[in-house]
Amino acid sequence: MEIYLHSRPAGLVAEAILSIVADLTGEWFTTDVAPATERDLLFQDVFCAIQDGRIRSFIMFTSHDGAIHITLTGTSPAYRGQGIGSALMKRLELHAGALGFDEIVVFTVPPASKPVYQATVDFYRKHGFKVVKEYRELWQNGALELRKSLRESSQY
Ligand SMILES: CC(C)(COP(=O)(O)OP(=O)(O)OC[C@H]1O[C@@H](n2cnc3c(N)ncnc32)[C@H](O)[C@@H]1OP(=O)(O)O)[C@@H](O)C(=O)NCCC(=O)NCCS
Structure with a gap:
């Protein structure tokens, strides 16, 4: 696997x-995600993983309020569970740390409102993210905010 920024x-x-x-639209993403991503790509950075000659997974991010925010991540369904998303997450952590960031933030869908997202929350937890807040008023069915500290001593 190769990873490019x-x-x-x-x-x-x-x-x-x-x-x-x-x-990923339908089972995971709502139909508004694709057009929003097309615009977000005009301003954001993305780590992409190449497997079998094609991009199979990506992690898109930006900086907001001094923290790295993962704005969207996804792996082609046929390539899920092969460690590609984890490799991208580790690369992003190294990149963010090298740039001097202390934290990575991500918002995702609460599994209580869309059960497939339990796997997504498990994925983030496996990478050291902790749920810090739930917003009922965000998105269509609320949102969970997860944070990961890149420093040893932290509140998260
Ligand atoms: C979350 C996601 C990006 C992870 O990418 P990935 O390439 O599958 O990640 P990895 O293979 O490194 O890790 C897979 C982990 O996801 C979780 N997972 C749960 N159900 C899974 C499934 N059916 N297939 C694969 N992984 C699954 C497990 O925690 C697994 O950990 P394990 O390796 O210890 O079993 C990817 O699964 C995905 O595209 N999900 C749907 C879209 C999404 O939720 N995006 C995030 C929006 S905020």
Whole structure:
């Protein structure tokens, strides 16, 4: 597997990311995610993992209030559970730490409102994220905020 960092990807890289988003739309993502991602790509950075000659997984991120925010991540359904998402997460952690960031933040869908997201929350927990807040008013069915500290001594 190879991992590349793309800043504001366009062209074929953007197409590959949007194709993974399309594959995850329905079971996971609502239909508004693809057009929103197309616009977000104009401003954000993405680590992409190549397996069998194609981009199979991505992790898109930005900085907000001084912390790295994962804005979207996804692995092609046929490539899930092979460690690709974990490799991207580790690469993002190294990247964020090297840039001097202390924290990574991610918002996701509460499994209580959409049970498939239990696997997603388990994935983030496995990588050391902790649920810090639930917002009932965000998105269609609420959102969970998870945070991971990149420093040894922290409240998270
Ligand atoms: C979450 C996601 C990005 C992880 O990517 P991945 O390449 O599958 O990640 P890995 O293979 O490194 O880790 C898989 C982990 O996910 C969890 N998982 C749960 N159900 C799973 C399933 N059916 N297949 C694969 N992994 C599953 C497990 O915790 C697993 O850990 P394990 O290796 O100890 O079993 C990916 O599964 C995905 O695209 N999910 C749907 C979209 C999504 O929820 N995106 C995040 C929105 S905020």
